[in-house]
Amino acid sequence: MKQVNYRFLFVFSVAFAMLLLVAQRVVLAQPDSTVREGRRIVTLKPVVVRNNLNVAAFIERVKNDSSFFKAFRNLRVIGYTSLNDIQVFDRNDKVRASLHSKTIQYREGSCRWMKVVEEKTSGDFYDDEGDFNYYTAQLYGSLFLSRDTICGENNIVKGIEFNPRGKSRMDKHKEQLKMLFFNPGKKIPGLPFIGNKIALFDDDVSALYDFVIDLVEFIN
Numbered sequence: 001m002k003q004v005n006y007r008f009l010f011v012f013s014v015a016f017a018m019l020l021l022v023a024q025r026v027v028l029a030q031p032d033s034t035v036r037e038g039r040r041i042v043t044l045k046p047v048v049v050r051n052n053l054n055v056a057a058f059i060e061r062v063k064n065d066s067s068f069f070k071a072f073r074n075l076r077v078i079g080y081t082s083l084n085d086i087q088v089f090d091r092n093d094k095v096r097a098s099l100h101s102k103t104i105q106y107r108e109g110s111c112r113w114m115k116v117v118e119e120k121t122s123g124d125f126y127d128d129e130g131d132f133n134y135y136t137a138q139l140y141g142s143l144f145l146s147r148d149t150i151c152g153e154n155n156i157v158k159g160i161e162f163n164p165r166g167k168s169r170m171d172k173h174k175e176q177l178k179m180l181f182f183n184p185g186k187k188i189p190g191l192p193f194i195g196n197k198i199a200l201f202d203d204d205v206s207a208l209y210d211f212v213i214d215l216v217e218f219i220n
Helices: 055-063 067-074 135-144 169-182
Strands: 033-037 040-044 080-089 095-108 111-122 211-213
Touching: 055 211, 067 169, 080 135, 135 169
Parallel strands: 040 211
Antiparallel strands: 033 040, 080 095, 095 111
């Protein structure tokens, strides 16, 4: 696989979808307030919340939430259409190679397979063998683009633990990405520079972050 010295900008946008149950009597439009939870200072925004919101229990629920991972596992057991957009930039922020494609996943019985219905590439996105020429593209493809028929999968998340130790380079990075996306706030072994700093619920790291509980409505 081709190794190129180029700069990648990774923007990890991790959205926490939080559902707050509202009591019949609520407080509206109150000023921000702060509470201490362990060594953390948590700001409560002026949103509609229950008067007796248990901050510690709420944070614990966020830490243990598996809904994002469940959504990812659901992609193994359903048919769907996907639009894929991958761009590789050089050190001058110019596109070196790209892929724009439309794929359809089919599901029958316990098996799934994928068909590419539209595809446009630029640069040396593929090598001479037709494989991904860039490591990040290979990583994305291994998670979301199947070339073979795969059988026997399920969408069960209970009991699954992520562990990058002892795995090959590709499998290790896949586990690290899953930990980052699906177990946000936990330490990621073997991730340079930021592996410890993203354990944002640990007491020795939480001081680096501002914790805010808010309720925002998103309209498609």
